[in-house]
Amino acid sequence: MAEEENEFDDLEDEEEEEEEEDEEFDYESDLDYKIENVVATVTVEITEKIDLNQIARKHAEVEYNPERFPGLVMRIEKPRATILIFSTGKMVVTGLRKAAEAERVVDKVVKNIRKAGIKLANPEITIQNIVASGDLHTNIDLNMAAIVMEYAMYEPEVFPGLIYRMQDPKTVFLIFSTGRIVCTGAKQKEIVRDAVKKLNQQVRDLGVAKKELDSSDYQDITFI
Amino acid sequence: MAEEENEFDDLEDEEEEEEEEDEEFDYESDLDYKIENVVATVTVEITEKIDLNQIARKHAEVEYNPERFPGLVMRIEKPRATILIFSTGKMVVTGLRKAAEAERVVDKVVKNIRKAGIKLANPEITIQNIVASGDLHTNIDLNMAAIVMEYAMYEPEVFPGLIYRMQDPKTVFLIFSTGRIVCTGAKQKEIVRDAVKKLNQQVRDLGVAKKELDSSDYQDITFI
DNA sequence: GGTTTTTATAAATAACTATTTATAAATGTC
DNA sequence: GACATTTATAAATAGTTATTTATAAAAACC
Numbered sequence: 185m186a187e188e189e190n191e192f193d194d195l196e197d198e199e200e201e202e203e204e205e206d207e208e209f210d211y212e213s214d215l216d217y218k219i220e221n222v223v224a225t226v227t228v229e230i231t232e233k234i235d236l237n238q239i240a241r242k243h244a245e246v247e248y249n250p251e252r253f254p255g256l257v258m259r260i261e262k263p264r265a266t267i268l269i270f271s272t273g274k275m276v277v278t279g280l281r282k283a284a285e286a287e288r289v290v291d292k293v294v295k296n297i298r299k300a301g302i303k304l305a306n307p308e309i310t311i312q313n314i315v316a317s318g319d320l321h322t323n324i325d326l327n328m329a330a331i332v333m334e335y336a337m338y339e340p341e342v343f344p345g346l347i348y349r350m351q352d353p354k355t356v357f358l359i360f361s362t363g364r365i366v367c368t369g370a371k372q373k374e375i376v377r378d379a380v381k382k383l384n385q386q387v388r389d390l391g392v393a394k395k396e397l398d399s400s401d402y403q404d405i406t407f408i
Numbered sequence: 409m410a411e412e413e414n415e416f417d418d419l420e421d422e423e424e425e426e427e428e429e430d431e432e433f434d435y436e437s438d439l440d441y442k443i444e445n446v447v448a449t450v451t452v453e454i455t456e457k458i459d460l461n462q463i464a465r466k467h468a469e470v471e472y473n474p475e476r477f478p479g480l481v482m483r484i485e486k487p488r489a490t491i492l493i494f495s496t497g498k499m500v501v502t503g504l505r506k507a508a509e510a511e512r513v514v515d516k517v518v519k520n521i522r523k524a525g526i527k528l529a530n531p532e533i534t535i536q537n538i539v540a541s542g543d544l545h546t547n548i549d550l551n552m553a554a555i556v557m558e559y560a561m562y563e564p565e566v567f568p569g570l571i572y573r574m575q576d577p578k579t580v581f582l583i584f585s586t587g588r589i590v591c592t593g594a595k596q597k598e599i600v601r602d603a604v605k606k607l608n609q610q611v612r613d614l615g616v617a618k619k620e621l622d623s624s625d626y627q628d629i630t631f632i
Numbered sequence: 633g634g635t636t637t638t639t640a641t642a643a644a645t646a647a648c649t650a651t652t653t654a655t656a657a658a659t660g661t662c
Numbered sequence: 663g664a665c666a667t668t669t670a671t672a673a674a675t676a677g678t679t680a681t682t683t684a685t686a687a688a689a690a691c692c
Contacts, residue, residue: 221653225674253650254676266651268675276675278652313673317654343670344657356671358655366655368672445683449644477680478646490681492645500645502682537643541684567640568687580641582685590684592642 217318217365217380219373222280224311226290228304230273234297239269242300258293265289269297273304276312283311283373314370318380320363320387323394329359332390348383355379363393441542441589441604443597446504448535450514452528454497458521463493466524482517489513493521497528500536507535507597538594542604544587544611547618553583556614572607579603587617 236256240248247257255268255276263285268276277289286309294307326346330338338346345358345366353375358366365383370376387393460480464472471481479492479500487509492500501513510533518531550570554562562570569582569590577599582590589607594600611617 218654220655221672223652223673247650249650250677251649253648254678255650257651268651270675272676274675276651276673278674280652310674312675313652315653315672339670340657341669343668345655345670347671349671358671360655360657362656364655366653366671368653371673442684444685445642447643447682471680473680474647475679477678478648479680481681492681494645496646498645500643500681502644504682534644536645537682539642539683563640564687565639567638569640569685571641573641582641584685584687586686588685590641592683595643 215318215377215380215384216321217316217367217376219281219314219316219376221278221313221315222283222286222311223313223315224277224280224283224286224309226275226277226293226310227308228273228275228294229306230302230304233271234269234273234302234304236269236271238302239297239300243296258296260289260292260296263289267293269293277309283314286311311371313368314373314376316367316370316376316380318365318367320359320365320384320393322363322387324359324361324363324387325392325394326359326361329387329390329392332392333386350379350382353379353382357383359383439542439601439604439608440545441540441591441600443505443538443540443600445502445537445539446507446510446535447537447539448501448504448507448510448533450499450501450517450531450533452497452499452518452531454526454528457495458493458497458526458528460493460495462526463521463524467520482520484513484516484520487513491517493517501533507538510535535595537592538597538600540591540594540600540604542589542591544583544589544608544617546587546611548583548585548587548611549616549618550583550585553611553614553616556616557610574603574606577603577606581607583607 236248236250239256239258240246243258245259255270258267258269259265260267263280263282265277265279265285267289268278275290275293277286277293280286280289290307290309294304297304324346326338326340329346329348330336333348335349335351336346345360348357348359350357353370355367355369355375357379358368365380367376367379367383370379460472460474463480463482464470467482469483479494482491482493483489484491487504487506489501489503489509491513492502499514499517501510501517504510504513514531514533518528521528548570550562550564553570553572554560557570557572559573559575560570569584572581572583574581577594579591579593579599581603582592589604591600591603591607594603
């Protein structure tokens, strides 16, 4: 199986190491974030368009309603992922936590498709999106943030988070008043890290943090 | 108004000359075809997304049903064209017979949009598709053609024409048993000409023409 | 017999259908 | 109060909605 654009074999040991901890922790820069979802696409070589009904007949557990959506939905475990399969042979893999898992998922899916009598070859995987959640460890004044941060949007009656479109690296953050964040739009884990690092710096530099409470402060207030 | 990618001012005199004849006729190579439809896209600079309802209120004759399709339909005369206008400011112009007309059409449309109080600037036009019809002046054995022509598809119970996907130039032909043809997919008129010329040559070379009847033969048969 | 619709082709435009995932506030239901 | 759903974000996938235009055969309707 050829690999495309993203070399991640050499990342595998590193990610397995991360798996031993609850959250990825970059000690070097004290960043607190964790990759929660990885979306990949897969292309294959086929001799003709796939009849998705053929797969639906062979695997009863898949979902396929072509009047509603042209893709067939296949869910697998170990690793857990959901795959959309299209008649062009192209697929979308969602729900991964580690990019390296994509290969094992695709192996299983290709096997399932072949079991239905469909011939395909040379799957190629591309990571398309990485979603990470994290914590800035400080409350945020979102009204202030919406004013001083360029490319920021905050409408609390519509959604409780501030939407911040970081230009470089080109990612989008959801920033909540609790200091919790979601980072999305990156295609490589290094870009996620760079973006999260930059956000931590910006939050400090722009002075949008509220007074930072640690847990002992909370307990004192609770007992009073 | 900036022009993009397709230089067609210098073609205008040539096309006006063509207008004096029923069909464009390339005497040099005896090609018989005529451009029937030109599709162009337009991009503009806007400061924020356009509220298409604003245009629909100002111009009662437009069509706008956002639950069905996100574009507003505007039809104009002189030259006659239909324009799809989207909230992003992008537009599709269809129904043109000459690429050079696009500029006048866009001038009118931009005026109409500005009348509704919407600000936009710097429209840029790109020709996206040209449709031409033509005549090979020989009947065609479509069953034979489907066999000897690569990238050809013919299913008479589904559609009476043969679909031929010419690779270079990348265009698509509909070829009918009467010898009538439709050429589509080109973005420049020169490409249309090249493609039609090549098809004429291929039809002769491959021997898929049936006996060519001229009008005197027809009349003799009719009287008998 | 005339008219209409469908079959097919290309191209651009964009929103919806579906999938996943964290975040959090509001709303509705039980 | 617990649970479910919605609001919002990104990304890929693809068919549908709509527009135009020539070509022609079949089917349906008047």
